[in-house]
């Protein structure tokens with residue numbers, strides 16, 4: 001049986017029409033699920049008994065299970081157990097501007113970035129749409145508050161699970177769904193070019209973030225296997241196309257790794273690469289993990305890197321460090337669970 005949280009509103013409308021019911025029944029169900037947060041079909045009191053019986057026979061509304069929650073002052077990390085026994089994580093962050101959730105899109109990841117804990121454990125499978133939607137529903141229920149933004153930067157490569165991720169975005173973005181504004185939704189990719197091109201054609205104003213992490217092919221190929229498939233020049237050219245077409249600014253993520261990609265020379269190369277582009281660089285302090293040899297750059301080095309970019313007139317921010325005490329680096333909680 002199919003989980004109800006896999007369904008975009010238009011899909012549910014088609015379902016109701018296909019059983020000879022009314023299109024607006026879909027809006028009614030959406031209202032119960034996403035506005036009133038009533039998940040039991042039997043309690044959807046404005047639906048006819050026969051429709052409730054059909055819903056019960058057709059859809060499940062099984063939930064993932066929160067099996068662990070670790071909290072530091074402005075961050076909570078949730079470990080979810082999926083129906084098949086696999087684990088994924090989400091991170092909840094309190095900012096001055098609101099509350100955000102970082103969701104996972106796959107169980108494990110096949111991109112194999114050298115510094116990343118998620119990739120140490122290979123991909124087991126893609127997440128279904130409902131497994132992403134429920135990360136949000138369950139956390140909102142847990143904190144008794146509504147969140148304001150979503151970043152798809154947890155475990156997995158969202159563009160290696162493009163269709164399910166797009167369905168997820170359309171459900172959470174829909175006015176009748178969770179209604180998170182497109183400008184408050186960010187998808188982060190290691191740079192799968194054909195999918196960036198597909199996103200360009202979507203009528204969605206979401207934010208695109210690119211994990212660049214190196215300013216040249218030699219270094220990027222060492223850190224990120226994907227660069228051997230889609231190299232940095234092709235990637236930057238695609239981003240320029242994306243910006244021209246969508247008129248939207250792109251975020252460039254750059255994790256600073258001590259002695260690896262944090263030299264002034266790297267900063268200068270990065271500045272030249274991005275010159276004139278409507279992009280901004282987010283410098284990310286590396287979250288060290290026990291299992292991988294990389295170390296984070298010192299504060300001084302990060303500030304020097306930042307200064308070089310500023311001088312070159314590149315928009316740049318340094319990401320606030322969230323959750324380093326609670327293993328918030330992507331994949332850390334899950335890999336503890338799987339190693340154990």
Ligand code: SAH
Pocket residue numbers: 111113115116117152153154155156157158188189190209210211213253255284285286287288289329330
């Ligand atoms: N696969 C997607 C999204 C998931 S990773 C992508 O590559 O963008 C989200 C971000 O966290 C990426 O920029 C990734 O490179 C970065 N990251 C991975 N491990 C990290 C760590 N230990 N500390 C800081 N950032 C990390």
